[in-house]
Amino acid sequence: MAKILIIYPSSSPDIPGGEVDWERYKSIPNGPLAIATFLHHKGHDVKIIDARPLPKETTLKLVEDSLSGTDLVCVGANTVQLKHGIILSDHIKRINRDVPILFGGIHAIMYPSQTVADKSIDYVVHGEAEYTILELIEYLEKKDKRLEDIKGLAFKQNGKIIITPAAPGIDPNELPLPDYSLLEDVEKYINREFSTNLGKIRKMRGLDIHTSRGCPYRCTFCPMTMPEFRGYRNLRLEKVFELIDIAVQKYNVGHIWFSDELFFSNKLKVKRIARHIIDKGYKITWESNARVEQFRESLLDDETLRVMKESGCYALRMGMESGSNRVLNLMKKDSCVDNTIHAVRQCEKYGIIPVGNFICGFPTETKEEVLDTAKLILTLKEISPNGLFFSPGLLRPYPGTEMYELCKRYGGYEEPQTLREWANRKIDVGLFANPTDLKWVKYPTWLRNFQVYFYIITVLKTHEKTGTKLSPTWKFFAKLAVKRLYSNFWGVAFEPPLLIHVKNFLDKKSKIAEFLKSTLRLDLSQI
Ligand code: B12
Numbered sequence: 001m002a003k004i005l006i007i008y009p010s011s012s013p014d015i016p017g018g019e020v021d022w023e024r025y026k027s028i029p030n031g032p033l034a035i036a037t038f039l040h041h042k043g044h045d046v047k048i049i050d051a052r053p054l055p056k057e058t059t060l061k062l063v064e065d066s067l068s069g070t071d072l073v074c075v076g077a078n079t080v081q082l083k084h085g086i087i088l089s090d091h092i093k094r095i096n097r098d099v100p101i102l103f104g105g106i107h108a109i110m111y112p113s114q115t116v117a118d119k120s121i122d123y124v125v126h127g128e129a130e131y132t133i134l135e136l137i138e139y140l141e142k143k144d145k146r147l148e149d150i151k152g153l154a155f156k157q158n159g160k161i162i163i164t165p166a167a168p169g170i171d172p173n174e175l176p177l178p179d180y181s182l183l184e185d186v187e188k189y190i191n192r193e194f195s196t197n198l199g200k201i202r203k204m205r206g207l208d209i210h211t212s213r214g215c216p217y218r219c220t221f222c223p224m225t226m227p228e229f230r231g232y233r234n235l236r237l238e239k240v241f242e243l244i245d246i247a248v249q250k251y252n253v254g255h256i257w258f259s260d261e262l263f264f265s266n267k268l269k270v271k272r273i274a275r276h277i278i279d280k281g282y283k284i285t286w287e288s289n290a291r292v293e294q295f296r297e298s299l300l301d302d303e304t305l306r307v308m309k310e311s312g313c314y315a316l317r318m319g320m321e322s323g324s325n326r327v328l329n330l331m332k333k334d335s336c337v338d339n340t341i342h343a344v345r346q347c348e349k350y351g352i353i354p355v356g357n358f359i360c361g362f363p364t365e366t367k368e369e370v371l372d373t374a375k376l377i378l379t380l381k382e383i384s385p386n387g388l389f390f391s392p393g394l395l396r397p398y399p400g401t402e403m404y405e406l407c408k409r410y411g412g413y414e415e416p417q418t419l420r421e422w423a424n425r426k427i428d429v430g431l432f433a434n435p436t437d438l439k440w441v442k443y444p445t446w447l448r449n450f451q452v453y454f455y456i457i458t459v460l461k462t463h464e465k466t467g468t469k470l471s472p473t474w475k476f477f478a479k480l481a482v483k484r485l486y487s488n489f490w491g492v493a494f495e496p497p498l499l500i501h502v503k504n505f506l507d508k509k510s511k512i513a514e515f516l517k518s519t520l521r522l523d524l525s526q527i
Pocket residue numbers: 006007009010011025026027028029030031032034035052074075076077078079080081102103104105106107125127128129130210214221222223224259260261398399428
């Protein structure tokens with residue numbers, strides 16, 4: 001029996017108290033939990049440290065305390081988690097150079113060679129990790145096989161980097177169901193919130209269930225288009241039912257988030273899951289991801305939506321992305337603006353909250369196309385006042401995607417050459433981060449101003465719908481912004497820099513700032 005430590009780093013290691021927005025976006029660490037469950041099932045002693053909700057110092061101490069007798073440390077890494085992953089790996093190697101460290105997850109899959117070249121990393125799994133890690137543990141325990149024969153592995157040997165052939169995609173039905181009890185304190189993941197467009201917050205006891213692996217679509221900005229994830233594999237329905245039963249009966253949850261990248265793969269799956277919830281008499285709500293073009297006869301037709309609603313379908317999260325068909329085609333989204341409008345209408349008809357994400361800042365995207373997205377969002381808000389439509393976030397070009405290559409071409413973007421360069425690259429620019437970081441955008445100041453204007457407008461619209469009061473200062477700025485949007489007039493754009501200055505001033509905790517805050521009543525926290 002080997003002792004395995006699995007670490008899931010934070011995406012904001014510079015914040016002392018844990019990951020930004022953790023309280024709002026709590027989630028089960030599905031990847032690490034899948035691996036932990038599998039290894040535990042094979043008789044190994046596993047411990048997961050999920051660093052996302054933990055203060056910085058607590059993680060370091062926990063890692064230190066857990067290290068004694070550990071045979072292998074596994075670190076999970078999305079690109080945004082690399083920085084913390086490296087800090088923790090360096091820390092481990094300082095304590096004990098001999099503990100082997102393995103990296104897995106999306107970034108390691110995209111860059112196995114660069115990742116394993118790092119001085120603190122010994123192994124990389126470049127694919128789904130369960131069987132590869134198991135074989136590596138057997139190798140470390142008995143040394144009765146050759147590392148070269150373990151599929152899906154990268155390692156260093158005599159100063160050379162060896163990458164073995166990819167392991168085949170795993171059928172999730174071969175694996176044990178995720179054992180939530182392997183998480184330190186599952187309750188801390190369960191108490192959650194859902195906030196709607198109208199500013200209402202619903203508290204809920206929720207749990208994530210993953211019912212498939214992979215995605216067959218081809219969106220050019222998405223790492224799921226890599227060959228490692230192409231084959232779509234559903235978990236058998238009996239197993240999905242078992243997971244739902246565990247969530248409701250054992251953990252007493254009132255809400256399930258089906259966190260698959262592609263939940264709706266066929267009508268039968270959806271209807272049978274909905275039927276199971278209804279027949280069992282579970283009084284729960286649920287949400288999942290959906291694609292706007294799935295609201296069609298062969299998949300999310302009226303009958304299916306009706307049963308979904310009856311079973312508690314509460315919200316559907318959709319990547320609506322853009323109000324321009326040309327941009328949707330550029331990202332090979334395989335959907336169009338009419339699909340988006342239809343999807344939102346259907347959600348409204350069945351009392352399901354549509355949640356829409358949008359992106360701006362694509363290479364070649366024009367100002368007019370960005371405005372088309374803004375106008376689409378306002379139209380959707382009219383169709384579905386309860387819907388949650390996020391202001392367009394800036395494109396984050398993730399490596400390994402077609403869009404990343406396009407951004408490089410249009411922006412002369414220099415690709416990091418080492419894992420540490422990646423870790424320090426501001427890849428995950430926030431919603432209102434500075435568009436001048438996006439070298440391929442030819443009008444960054446305009447885009448920045450647009451984001452501020454649009455934010456003010458969306459707050460105005462929300463208040464109009466709820467009938468709640470908005471300060472006269474806000475109304476003044478927002479009405480001006482609406483005028484600008486519809487007349488496409490952006491001259492003398494004094495409001496965004498002014499509001500940014502005001503925000504910076506209000507953020508300083510002085511008496512005058514406090515006084516102004518209460519008089520102006522401007523919530524600029526999102527700017
Ligand atoms: C659900 C989900 C979320 C949830 C929950 C995430 C979580 N609990 O970890 C929420 C909404 C919170 C979320 C947040 C974010 N996410 Co997310 N998310 C997903 C999604 C759709 C599914 C992940 C999942 O649960 N899969 C189920 C498990 C079983 O499969 P798996 O992750 O593929 O795991 C296998 C292998 O990848 C590998 N592996 C995975 N983890 C580990 C860990 C170790 C130690 C090892 C050895 C191996 C390993 O082995 C696993 C088993 O075979 C993925 C898409 C995807 N499939 O990865 C995006 C994805 C991972 N997210 C992504 C992004 C960008 C984010 C955010 C940065 C978004 C944002 N801007 O805020 C944040 C960052 C959060 C963080 N701290 O990392 C990107 C990552 C891109 C990149 N290059 O890093 C992805 C790929 C989406 C995409 N299509 O672009 N996400």
